[in-house]
Amino acid sequence: MTAKRLITITDVEVVREKGGAALEVPSGAIVTPLARDAARRLGVALAPAGKRERPALVFGNWKANGTLAQARRLAREVALGWCGSGAPLGPRRAALALFPPLVHVAAVSEALAGTSIALGAQDLSEKGGGAFTGGVTAEMLADIGCRYALVGHSERRREFGDADDVVAAKLRRALAAGLEPVLCVGETLEERDAARTHAVLRGQTLAAFDGLSAEQAARVVVAYEPVWAIGTGLTPSLSDAEDAMASIKDHLARKFGDEVAGGARVLYGGSVAAENAARFLALASCDGALVGGASLKAREFLTIAGAPA
Numbered sequence: 116m117t118a119k120r121l122i123t124i125t126d127v128e129v130v131r132e133k134g135g136a137a138l139e140v141p142s143g144a145i146v147t148p149l150a151r152d153a154a155r156r157l158g159v160a161l162a163p164a165g166k167r168e169r170p171a172l173v174f175g176n177w178k179a180n181g182t183l184a185q186a187r188r189l190a191r192e193v194a195l196g197w198c199g200s201g202a203p204l205g206p207r208r209a210a211l212a213l214f215p216p217l218v219h220v221a222a223v224s225e226a227l228a229g230t231s232i233a234l235g236a237q238d239l240s241e242k243g244g245g246a247f248t249g250g251v252t253a254e255m256l257a258d259i260g261c262r263y264a265l266v267g268h269s270e271r272r273r274e275f276g277d278a279d280d281v282v283a284a285k286l287r288r289a290l291a292a293g294l295e296p297v298l299c300v301g302e303t304l305e306e307r308d309a310a311r312t313h314a315v316l317r318g319q320t321l322a323a324f325d326g327l328s329a330e331q332a333a334r335v336v337v338a339y340e341p342v343w344a345i346g347t348g349l350t351p352s353l354s355d356a357e358d359a360m361a362s363i364k365d366h367l368a369r370k371f372g373d374e375v376a377g378g379a380r381v382l383y384g385g386s387v388a389a390e391n392a393a394r395f396l397a398l399a400s401c402d403g404a405l406v407g408g409a410s411l412k413a414r415e416f417l418t419i420a421g422a423p424a
């Protein structure tokens with residue numbers, strides 16, 4: 116067995132002295148708590164060495180938009196652009212998933228048949244099956260071909276009252292059914308102005324991951340979505356976004372160890388568009404993008420998906 120490498124505070128300081136912004140952490144390496152603190156203090160991102168080899172996840176959340184015919188057409192256009200014989204749109208280093216309204220999932224699934232594009236649901240019930248009128252269970256979603264399910268999207272938290280305990284229950288239901296939950300976390304404008312971003316991210320992340328095993332935690336995708344950036348055209352600075360995503364990985368490292376944190380997939384979401392996607396996707400701690408409005412236009416979504424450098 117090869118000895119695990121130790122990343123110490125000196126490694127971080129050397130990167131900083133050379134003007135670097137990221138330190139690659141080999142798989143299995145141990146980062147000392149002092150090195151972790153220094154990295155945060157000095158603004159050095161601890162990037163898992165494998166990040167560049169992993170495909171970026173580019174997920175399209177269609178929200179409550181579109182007729183059945185429009186959903187079919189959009190899915191076909193995305194499928195054709197991504198897998199068809201047309202001119203390549205850029206490096207194919209992305210894995211795509213579409214999150215249509217639930218009633219359109221079956222039709223979109225048909226349109227995506229034979230492609231590598233995965234399906235996701237925008238929500239699920241925190242209850243099991245049975246006498247829960249209107250509920251859609253995690254098992255039903257898995258049964259109709261969903262691989263992913265969003266949990267804790269800020270619109271669910273705000274408009275439907277999904278509190279942290281409900282989000283945690285949904286996440287567990289999704290895991291138990293074999294889905295990969297996409298946990299959305301992010302601060303409101305008021306929380307940001309009150310310098311509470313990190314506290315909010317910590318609270319939402321730990322509440323959702325509480326009680327999970329490392330194996331379960333490794334199956335959760337996290338999307339950092341500043342609430343004030345969703346659908347507004349506003350975005351955080353790249354350094355704020357990097358800082359937020361790195362802090363999420365940091366919480367996972369402290370709770371589940373460096374292996375889980377190193378393999379964690381943390382996405383950025385909030386007004387991602389063709390002209391800014393590449394900059395977010397290039398961040399050391401960013402493993403993909405959760406795209407709302409721009410995913411409703413096939414060409415723009417495909418351009419975003421082609422963006423990973």
Ligand code: PEP
Nearest residue numbers: 345346384385386407408
């Ligand atoms: C979202 O709905 O998760 C989202 C990020 O939306 P938008 O890209 O439109 O800001």
